[in-house]
Amino acid sequence: MAESLSARDLRVIWHPYTRQKDMPPPLALVRGEGALLFDENGKSYIDASSSWWVNIHGHAHPYIAERIYRQALHLEHVIFAGYTHEPAVRLAERLLPRLPGPFSRVFYSDNGSTAVEVALKMAIQYWWNRGARRPKLLAFHHSYHGDTFGAMSVSERSVFTLAFKDYLFEVVFIDTPTAGNLEEIKAQIRTHGAETAAFIYEPLLQGAGGMRMYDPAHLDELLETCRQEGILCIADEVMTGFGRTGKLFASEYTTNKPDIICLSKGITGGTMALGATACTDAIYQAFVDDDKLKTLFHGHSFTANPITCAAALASLDLLEDPDCADRRTRIHRQHRAFAERLKTQKAATDVRVLGTVLAFDIDTGAGGYLDNVGPLMARYAVERGVMLRPMGSNVYVLPPYCITEQELEAIYACIEGALETLFS
Numbered sequence: 001m002a003e004s005l006s007a008r009d010l011r012v013i014w015h016p017y018t019r020q021k022d023m024p025p026p027l028a029l030v031r032g033e034g035a036l037l038f039d040e041n042g043k044s045y046i047d048a049s050s051s052w053w054v055n056i057h058g059h060a061h062p063y064i065a066e067r068i069y070r071q072a073l074h075l076e077h078v079i080f081a082g083y084t085h086e087p088a089v090r091l092a093e094r095l096l097p098r099l100p101g102p103f104s105r106v107f108y109s110d111n112g113s114t115a116v117e118v119a120l121k122m123a124i125q126y127w128w129n130r131g132a133r134r135p136k137l138l139a140f141h142h143s144y145h146g147d148t149f150g151a152m153s154v155s156e157r158s159v160f161t162l163a164f165k166d167y168l169f170e171v172v173f174i175d176t177p178t179a180g181n182l183e184e185i186k187a188q189i190r191t192h193g194a195e196t197a198a199f200i201y202e203p204l205l206q207g208a209g210g211m212r213m214y215d216p217a218h219l220d221e222l223l224e225t226c227r228q229e230g231i232l233c234i235a236d237e238v239m240t241g242f243g244r245t246g247k248l249f250a251s252e253y254t255t256n257k258p259d260i261i262c263l264s265k266g267i268t269g270g271t272m273a274l275g276a277t278a279c280t281d282a283i284y285q286a287f288v289d290d291d292k293l294k295t296l297f298h299g300h301s302f303t304a305n306p307i308t309c310a311a312a313l314a315s316l317d318l319l320e321d322p323d324c325a326d327r328r329t330r331i332h333r334q335h336r337a338f339a340e341r342l343k344t345q346k347a348a349t350d351v352r353v354l355g356t357v358l359a360f361d362i363d364t365g366a367g368g369y370l371d372n373v374g375p376l377m378a379r380y381a382v383e384r385g386v387m388l389r390p391m392g393s394n395v396y397v398l399p400p401y402c403i404t405e406q407e408l409e410a411i412y413a414c415i416e417g418a419l420e421t422l423f424s
Contacts, residue, residue, distance in 0.1 A: 034059065034400070048388050053265050055269065055271075057318050064269050067313065068272075068310055075306045076307055078306065091106075109277065110303075112264035116238070120234070134196055143155050143156050149164070177215070189226060197231070328355065339353050341412070346423075363393070371392035380422060386411050
């Protein structure tokens with residue numbers, strides 16, 4: 001009898017965000033279809049987290065697969081320094097007019113962390129190229145911007161960054177805004193204004209920080225204050241982009257727009273890794289100079305990979321179909337209805353919904369990312385054919401847009417069963 005894929009994995013793989021001691025065998029998946037994934041024994045599982053928030057159109061989508069296949073037969077990769085190709089140019093041409101602000105250039109990279117690294121480098125070097133000294137950066141408490149060193153530096157000091165804290169550069173952290181603390185935060189921004197190069201933020205929704213949601217009007221006031229102080233604004237829309245919050249981008253909810261925007265995850269429909277960082281013409285022009293030292297010396301071997309760009313173009317086609325907007329609206333309505341049911345559960349606290357994202361917390365007294373609630377909920381769910389990935393005591397549902405009403409109701413029923421069985 002052939003050895004299982006799970007057993008083979010345990011001998012050779014180091015999995016991300018996974019405690020290695022006594023690690024249970026990973027669930028071996030062999031194919032996907034729509035919102036479902038299938039293991040090596042043929043059992044199906046509903047993907048309730050869009051496979052780490054990336055898969056927006058469903059697994060093995062035939063339209064995206066066909067476009068990837070066509071591009072692979074035509075041009076699979078080419079150096080992007082001094083050369084170009086149609087998929088990269090076309091993707092930038094289509095992205096720029098859809099982005100929430102007057103963006104003029106797209107810089108491609110590999111993933112969300114690198115999209116943030118590029119944004120930070122752009123912002124810091126923008127001031128350096130202009131001969132100004134602005135050594136500080138602003139970021140929110142509870143933020144998460146990635147796992148590379150720059151991205152970690154502008155993220156909340158947490159279990160993700162603890163081992164590296166002595167190697168991270170200093171950042172001024174501010175609270176996410178509420179009606180009660182807004183004026184105090186604006187005063188903080190003004191205090192550091194003349195020394196601050198940029199403010200980086202996850203608009204409306206802090207993902208890995210616990211699916212924390214906050215008011216766009218309050219964010220708008222902070223962005224206006226930054227604008228008055230000459231601070232560049234960087235919107236990390238790696239998670240919130242491409243329809244997650246209801247609008248195409250979360251920054252559409254604010255009047256003040258970012259100067260730089262970071263994109264990844266859903267950009268290719270979750271099929272391939274791609275990062276994109278877009279900036280305004282004012283920022284770009286600071287790098288257009290006779291002085292060669294004012295070049296942005298940054299790049300990746302697979303920058304603007306043609307196959308990946310083809311996948312992103314196919315994903316945009318699907319995203320712009322009116323049916324996709326209708327499906328996102330239906331998910332939002334179902335989430336809202338389920339949120340009312342959740343509020344009757346004693347174990348569920350702070351139930352909240354934004355676009356296609358539903359989240360709540362389970363109050364165990366401990367809380368946080370390392371809380372045992374997460375593994376308990378995940379194990380209960382997967383045994384019942386639902387793939388949840390709680391972040392400690394925070395539980396969320398963030399499905400592909402293609403999920404059916406019945407599949408979504410099955411996720412809800414699983415959550416209710418877990419709350420009643422495990423925490424009643």
